[in-house]
Amino acid sequence: QVQLVESGGGVVQPGGSLRLSCAASGFTFSSYGMHWVRQAPGKGLEWVAFIRYDGSNKYYADSVKGRFTISRDNSKNTLYLQMNSLRAEDTAVYYCAKDARLGTGRLDYWGQGTLVTVSS
């Protein structure tokens, strides 16, 4: 069965950096695009970034563009999110999610999430 397990969350000071990982199993990771979606405490879902199956194209929300970088290592079945210049408003649970089909916005499997807290 499909499993997505995020890690790397924690407490970081404003302006700091953090790298999240998402270990995938149960499907052919190298054949599917992947997303990062976040949810601030008590708020709704906010899409963060997407990377195509081969890493050839990457898309970002305006709120993180220039600060966050999505990447993947298909040999390790792992998705990453490098987060720099972190702000208080980046505090959220970060989910990785598998893309079912490019251009549909259909995220068919989600991880359990990892909490990032930006605070001094």
Added chain:
Amino acid sequence: QSVLTQPPSVSAAPGQKVTISCSGSSSNIGNNYVSWYQQLPGTAPKLLIYENNKRPSGIPDRFSGSKSGTSATLGITGLQTGDEADYYCGTWDSSLSLVVFGGGTKLTVL
């Protein structure tokens, strides 16, 4: 401010039916498939409906979806207390080249 608009909350009694609306534009709902996600308290979102009206394996037929123009609707019949959750619509926005979600609707089963 979400790109897709949902009512903040809906409620109904056990056994009744409820609908949740999701309004967008021609660049998102109007020209792309809509998905719906259920987020039970303290858990990750789960895909409930995809391609406007299809259910993944394991999702009961009490859940249904439809789309007309730039709006979509999630329907839930035979409400159960276990259906209490936040529900989100989502789709691809062709103009923005990104995924967009609604703000979420909290369902209360009275």
